[in-house]
Amino acid sequence: MISSPPSLLARALFAALLSGSAFAAHAQSITVDGKLDEPEWAQARVFKDFKVTQPYSLATPDPALATEARMISTPQGIAVGFTVAHPANVPRVKPRLERDQGRPSDRVNFMIDFDADGRTAYNFTVGLSGSIQDVVVTNENYFNSDWDTDWSWAVTETETGWYVEMLIPWSVAPMRGSDTPTRTVAVYFDRVMGGNGERYATPAASYERPRFVSDFEKVEIPQYRKALFHVWPYVTVLHDLIDGSTDYKVGADLFWKPSPTFQLSATINPDFGQVEADELVVNFDAVETFYTDKRPFFTENQGFFDLRTPDNGQLIYTRRIGANADDGSGAADIDAAVKLNGSVGELGYGLLAAAEHDDAGRDFYAARLLYPVTPKLSLGWLGTDTERPFRDRTAQVQAFDLRWRPSDTLTVNAQILASFIDQAGLSKDGTGGWFRINYAPSQSWTYEAEATHFDRRLDFNDLGFLRRASLNELELTANYTRRATSDTSRIRSSGFSVETQHRSNDTGDRLPTWLLLNGELELRSGGNIEIGHNLISAGWNDLISRGHGLWRVSGRSNSFAEFNSARHGQWQFSVYGELAPQGLENGDAKVLYLTTNWYPSDTLNAQLELGRQKASDWLIWEGGTDFGRYHKDLREMSLNLGWFPSSKHEFRVKTQWLAIGADRGERYLLQPDGRMSNGALALPAFEINSFGVQLRYRYLLGPQSDIYLVYSRGGYLEENRELRSTGDLFDEALGLRDSDQILAKIRYRF
Template identity: 65%
Template sequence: MLAEGIGSSAEAAILVDGKLDEPEWAQARRYDDFKVTEPFRLSAPDAGTSTQARMISTPDGIAVAFTVEQSAATPRVKPRLERDQGNAADIVNFMIDFDGDGRTAYSFTVGLSGSIQDEVISNENQVNLDWDTDWTSAVTESEAGWQVELLIPWSVAPMRGTDTPTRTVAVYFGRALGSNGEWQAFPAVTPARGRFVSGFERIEIPQYRKALFHYWPYLTARHDLIEGRAYYKGGVDAFWKPSPNFQLSATVNPDFGQVESDDLVINFDAVETFFGDKRPFFTENQSIFDLRTPDSGRLIHTRRIGGDADDGSGASDIDAAIKLNGSLGALGYGLLAASEDGEGGRDFYAARLQYPIRPGLNIGWLGTHTERPTLDRSAQVQAFDLSWKPNEALIINAQVLASFIDLRGVEVDDSGGWMRVNWTPSNSWSYELEATHFGSQLNFDDLGFQRRAGLNEVELTGVYIHRVEDPSARLRSSQWSTELQARSNDHGDRLPTYLLLGNNYRFRSGNRVNLYASLISAGWEDLISRDNGLWRSSGRYRAEAEFVSRRYGDWTFGASFTLPPLGLSATPARELALSANWYPSDAFNASFAFGPDRTRDWLVWEGGRNFGRYSRRGDSASLNLSWFPGLKHELRLKSEWLAIRADNGERYQLQPSGQMLATGQARPDFDINNFGLQLRYRYLLGPQSDIFLAYSRGGFRRQDRDEAGAADLFDDALGLRDSDQLLAKIRYRF
């Protein structure tokens, strides 16, 4: 139930210390009608686990407090975690949609240990963890439970309509129990369903105007242990917010983020692997540019900026970049420009507009332009999007886009569009209908991330949630889902049709079991040969069983077994993944993972119409250690190993008829080895200010040889040394 206080604003500052002893908290709005949403039961929390949230608007920002009851019957789980590390823990969560229109929400999470997580949620339930902003929190603990205070500055996000004394926002409060994974929330909505952000509680609060200016100089020193040389780099980021409806960010010679290491991937697919961005300039106030397509594409993928240069000289240096966010009345806008250095450098430009026609109906436009002089190529993308929520049960999203490419004087233009309808008629049932058309020449990869062009697809999904009413039952809820995907390319070739079935079980203990199966019809595969012909694949299937455990003492466990189709026959491969997390103390945690895979039928593209068919043995392992010796100190070891051994190879050739025919030519055995290690120390100087010391080493090798075992490959991996460096970085906010 929501209980109004005598007001919802405070002129005096609130000291964020987790104690809730300021008299202003007596004026705050209070929320205590939390329901269990994971498992999706919508029942009141068990005795001894109640939660109350409070919220108040202050000149410094939005102040939020949680009073959490946690009796001795519910174990407290409070490991220290790195920022945005989502391991099992007791946490509270506050989300706010500053414009109250259901388009974008900002999420702030605090753990019982004081660890934090922040993220941006767009398109109802799409999460971006790359965002790290400046906010304050504190936790205090007692025998009865714990308390949390948060202060969210007015500067964390651009807002429309800032020239009025009040504004309408939408808010959400959540709490998770680390011992069993239960999630409680007000209002009782969940990102697992189609409607989430637009289901937040809308309220009117006082708003305040506050000017802000910060700049962050940084200096990086890198010693290459292979070359025996030292490299130095410096730059500066700046942020200026003279009023709530205008924000300017600028950077000169920004750091590419060497202190953040990507996960290792060995990718033989025709679609590139997506990696997020951790550079502060490209994550702060970026949500207005986060426009996506149904197949996980992004019209702006900031990793393109500062990526590999067009002349093959390696990663590009960025000379400068600038970003504007703001509003003119109800119209929200964003501008982004970046320029790279060097012969292979590029120039990137983007502009974005958003406008609410009326409550529940929003339209937008995005335009991008990329200049690539080395390739004599220029590329433009134009996109119009719509979000309409006619009632509480129905959400309609749509997008129309077009690309205009000029390559050496030859123009190639094409278009596409998609529409998604989410219907949630009850708490048990939800449906989604999605239709997509991408022209065969549509291309937004110059500044975006595109999985494929030339696609006509219709998807229909139905989800049923069964809530077990018996409070003593071991099973709390189960979810059944069915999805049908019918696809063809833009030339009319019918691609394989997918029928996806899912069944998820949530147990009272906190354990989870997930079962998935995909039935795949025969059809044409048009990406596998990289535009060198179509392959007529046979019918096949894919299956997966996954177990995710609750906390058992100091441990959590996970296991999955997958049967994916990787070759010519319907016989799938076998993949096993085992993982464990160990928490011997609140200040130290470790994670381990191991994953072997085996198949006698692995198909690999080897150029043109040529393919190799092999027996494959794969192994992967990772070890991550995190130690927090003090509140401002973090020490992390991250290590990964991936290896593949291929033998019994035979050459196959794709025929014009679409058949794969064996040529009788043997292919040599080969193995691939990939290893990466990073030891990183971080000292928190202050808000958005850090010192990093990091040692990184790793390498990649492919070689033809016979009879290489897993032990041999692991030995070889430890000797890989394509990169071996020491790095020191300081970044300080003034």
């Protein structure tokens, strides 16, 4: 029998009796002003035992850079305060950044796992400038910054340090077991030095190790039931500067949370206009390009559905919803979508449904269950169904997952998959599964073993993202970290990893075996160096011909090196170089990328990236068993500017240019025995030229309420022609105009 929720007074009395009164309930609200001057903070739980976790030395930080965190549970949410010592002789790095923009800065992080089961954590970051990040952490150490939620923060700065206050509402995440007066949560606090990249954390957990969220500190706090209801109507106006047309769109998003055990979000006629621009990509590979999703409805409480597979697979890939319609007419409009998250006792559940417009639209459904059998063992299920009437196709996927932590050093994850496809009366059923063990016997050594089997008929691409089916793989990895013992050493820590990948397809054809050797140096200045060399055996490539035969690939190798500098005054630099085979032989493609970040002031920053790839042996699929072998020259440039004159105003300019030239082409034919034979036919040279620019102004009206003005222009050109110079290509790119539009959008929360 479930009793009725206790009153606030009863909860307060219960919390006051807790040992040490570390988490006494407070009826008064915390004013989030960055001052920590309310008397309630004196009764908060204090966290002082910070250790250096980046580099992973576990040393005690310099007392002059002491950090103290406080946490208190209130009816409004969980309040967190940081007191950060920062002497005047230590440079302060405080650029004002876009939300979730990861750049070097002085900042603090608070992470919380509301169910304390190691499944999902939520990361709240506040920089000294007041810039923020909010991130969902799943699979122990996978960070997804697409999630933006409603929370409060404030920063104050003095000559000797700075202070941060946060208030995390009870509504930010679904929680199990919310009918009790207290709950056990797992928490983590850290402070990052923007000048040298050092990280001080308590508990001494590191996201660079296979166990991260599971190592958070468990604490018991009072919990409160707080109902919440919000509606976000929106209006967008899109004017096309090419054809002169203007489109108007009106819709609304809704969020309702009557209790911690249930929350519903819905969207009607949602607008997914391009206020966020995707990166330009020209993909000749057999595997599609993966894009992240910043659309608010699909990022809110999506972590519960975030079930991943080896080889970078994802069972729910929300970019499928609203993607190109099945009739090829362009992006599909979405009529409505709804998402439920909640729990019944210890059983967590989630439901997702979305419907696209018109006869070529699709209907998507997903359901998720998660049950903690014991504190160390949990079982889950995910089912999806995609209805595609235009293609006379239905696709269902079933997945069962297990997570077991028998000890503090050992974690086991496993998953069983099945797909059921019916198209035009023909059925195709597939199965798969994988098993992973992470073992961390010491602070220096970690090991991972992973076995995967996907049969050739497995297919979860209708709603998910599957790089390839027909895969048998065994991966073995060992990582070693060595901490510097001398305070005068230029190297703070070093490490290396060895990984081997043994692969074959479902019919027994052996794919190339990989041996990956990587080394990394963390410099005391704050920079880092990473180098790697990969040995690749001969084997079969069964994807490149798109089902028209196997290619016998010769043995080869590739190498890379990357250097990221610390920030020096207004500047920070990165260099990446690679030698990688891309053709028939082990001829190396030469890759070089240079990145410069400039911070002329705390309110203005710029990033320039230049890239070049040159290859004398580039093999691409032309169709069937036909291939082209070319000399390749790729040029890439991007320039991003951000100006933040105040906390409510943001101006952004984002440009990208990508051009590929290919000449000296020869036709090659894939033979039945897997050889590539010269077709004795010259192929014409071709060039691809693409360019995109976006100018965006954003005004923050209030929590999760914005006004956007966006100008976007872009173009793409592919022609058979003689190759042009870099200057001529760039001049041509500036004139490309496949799209040219202005978007105005207002979204306001009631």
